[in-house]
Amino acid sequence: MASWVLSECGLRPLPRIYARPSSGIASLTPYTSRISRFQSDPLRVKPIGSRERKRGIKVSTPLKLQSVGEEEEREGEGVNGDGGEIGGEFDPGLPPPFKLADVRAAIPKHCWVKDPWRSMSYVVRDVAVVFGLAAGAAYLNNWVVWPLYWAAQGTMFWALFVLGHDCGHGSFSNHHKLNSVVGHLLHSSILVPYHGWRISHRTHHQNHGHVENDESWHPLSEKIYKSLDTVTRKLRFTLPFPMLAYPIYLWSRSPGKTGSHYNPNSDLFVPKESKDVITSTVCWSTMAALLVGLAFVMGPVHLLKLYIIPYWIFVMWLDLVTYLHHHGHENKLPWYRGEEWSYLRGGLTTLDRDYGWINNIHHDIGTHVIHHLFPQIPHYHLIEATEAAKPVLGKYYREPKKSWPLPFHLLGSLIRSMKQDHYVSDTGDVVYYQTDPRLYGSPKAE
Numbered sequence: 001m002a003s004w005v006l007s008e009c010g011l012r013p014l015p016r017i018y019a020r021p022s023s024g025i026a027s028l029t030p031y032t033s034r035i036s037r038f039q040s041d042p043l044r045v046k047p048i049g050s051r052e053r054k055r056g057i058k059v060s061t062p063l064k065l066q067s068v069g070e071e072e073e074r075e076g077e078g079v080n081g082d083g084g085e086i087g088g089e090f091d092p093g094l095p096p097p098f099k100l101a102d103v104r105a106a107i108p109k110h111c112w113v114k115d116p117w118r119s120m121s122y123v124v125r126d127v128a129v130v131f132g133l134a135a136g137a138a139y140l141n142n143w144v145v146w147p148l149y150w151a152a153q154g155t156m157f158w159a160l161f162v163l164g165h166d167c168g169h170g171s172f173s174n175h176h177k178l179n180s181v182v183g184h185l186l187h188s189s190i191l192v193p194y195h196g197w198r199i200s201h202r203t204h205h206q207n208h209g210h211v212e213n214d215e216s217w218h219p220l221s222e223k224i225y226k227s228l229d230t231v232t233r234k235l236r237f238t239l240p241f242p243m244l245a246y247p248i249y250l251w252s253r254s255p256g257k258t259g260s261h262y263n264p265n266s267d268l269f270v271p272k273e274s275k276d277v278i279t280s281t282v283c284w285s286t287m288a289a290l291l292v293g294l295a296f297v298m299g300p301v302h303l304l305k306l307y308i309i310p311y312w313i314f315v316m317w318l319d320l321v322t323y324l325h326h327h328g329h330e331n332k333l334p335w336y337r338g339e340e341w342s343y344l345r346g347g348l349t350t351l352d353r354d355y356g357w358i359n360n361i362h363h364d365i366g367t368h369v370i371h372h373l374f375p376q377i378p379h380y381h382l383i384e385a386t387e388a389a390k391p392v393l394g395k396y397y398r399e400p401k402k403s404w405p406l407p408f409h410l411l412g413s414l415i416r417s418m419k420q421d422h423y424v425s426d427t428g429d430v431v432y433y434q435t436d437p438r439l440y441g442s443p444k445a446e
Contacts, residue, residue: 090395092349093334093430098392100344103373106392111381116173118380122363123163123182130156134306146305154313155361160186161318162363162379168198169205169375188283190314193250195276196261200268205375208326209346211335211424211431217326219335219433224256225423233439237418243319244312317362320414324353325368327421328413329398332432340429347373348396352386353410356403369397 084094133156137149166172167183180194187194200215207213211221225233232255235241250261259266262281264274295303326349333349336342353366365371367382370389377385390397403409419440421433 084395092331092396093432095342095345096348096394096396098394100373103344103389103392106389107370107374107377107385108388111377111385111388113381114171114173114378116175116178119163119166119172119378120182122380123186126156126159126163130160138302138306150305150309150313153310155317155358157190157310157314158317158321159362160190161192161314162365164192164194165201165365166363166379168194168201171376171378184280184283188280188287190311191247191284191287193261193277193280193284195273195280196268197250197280199273199277200261203268205372206343207346208343208372209334209336209349210341211337214346217323218254219424219431220255220422222423222426222434225436228255233422233436237422237439239415239418240316242323242418243316246315246318320410321353321355321362321365323417324410324413325350325372327433328410328417334430334432335424336430338429344373348393351398352400353407354400354403355407355410356405358407366400369393 084090084092084096130153133149133153137145137153163172164183164186167179167186170176170179172179172182183194183198187197204214204216207215211219220228228236253259253268259268261268262277262284264277264281266277269277291303291307294307298306329351333351335349336346347369350369350372352368355362355366359366363379364382365379367386370377370382370386371379374385386397401409420435422436422439423434424431425434
């Protein structure tokens with residue numbers, strides 16, 4: 001099978017950050033510029049295996065940058081203290097004029113408080129809606145209702161995933177056992193291995209914005225991109241195929257990486273995590289067996305209508321939302337390697353998105369920048385925390401475009417990004433997505 005798998009959500013434990021094979025995507029028209037060498041911030045997390053950065057590294061970028069000079073500048077001050085400004089023009093690839101601690105200090109203390117009763121109320125609400133929708137659709141059982149049911153139930157499956165995602169981060173409650181039990185029930189019900197995904201997703205948060213080490217929709221390097229066969233490239237960047245990738249990613253990850261979220265011996269995990277991974281795989285298998293049993297009881301067609309189609313709608317939501325967290329902005333955003341990467345700079349390349357009516361249904365997961373920097377904050381405090389942090393973030397925060405009741409406007413961002421964002425350069429510590437003009441038969445082929 002062509003290895004067209006797209007990175008989705010994934011992580012690994014904080015003490016274990018390994019260098020990964022390059023897999024990337026850069027800018028439309030590469031320019032080169034010289035980047036000053038910056039000293040490490042005390043809050044910077046440096047991935048193991050990052051290569052030594054050299055002065056004057058060439059950077060693939062769509063922005064027209066001036067030479068910054070060779071003087072060393074401390075991250076947190078930016079160039080000549082301007083923080084992301086070159087000749088009055090904002091450059092998102094430069095270190096910000098603030099620290100992670102500055103952003104943290106701006107967020108009200110109560111935003112960090114986790115209320116398990118409030119969190120459980122969302123679980124009760126969502127589960128009640130899921131069973132109510134299924135019962136109503138089964139009772140009415142007509143072809144006017146089924147398409148509406150599929151869209152609504154698939155969205156509710158996605159809402160269940162987000163609550164399980166909060167359990168994985170520990171933002172659901174301060175009680176580890178409660179988080180684990182609720183997380184397993186929610187994720188297993190929609191065929192997600194809770195611990196396997198939780199661990200790989202933590203790796204994503206600890207390496208966001210890093211070309212090789214990120215685990216969620218990370219770029220393909222030019223070398224890996226060109227090694228893919230034509231069919232694989234087409235599948236990866238032609239809708240709707242990329243929006244169906246998550247189950248395949250869980251089994252085999254993405255091009256340039258190996259491992260499975262179900263295998264305790266996968267290089268996604270350390271030996272002490274084997275028991276957790278086995279537990280989640282057993283729970284996943286139990287749910288899969290239950291579905292097989294239901295197919296015999298109610299018939300495969302009825303199971304298809306009640307569960308399978310909503311499941312694929314959920315997968316499309318997951319891939320859409322997670323992709324747009326990191327892609328599709330009107331201006332190109334950087335990806336990092338080596339010493340140019342830091343936890344803060346990587347997190348600042350994520351994007352907030354407005355989903356209209358869906359914001360409340362999927363627990364404001366579109367409020368993503370602050371969630372990426374501080375995943376411990378409960379979802380019901382993310383909007384307030386973001387508003388408080390905006391004055392500190394300045395231009396590094398990109399205000400999301402307001403949505404109509406349903407977020408159809410985001411389809412344009414998705415389509416544009418799929419046509420333009422294909423790979424990143426194999427070299428350079430600050431890189432941007434580049435376009436393969438041959439992918440869609442353009443006459444501008446190289």
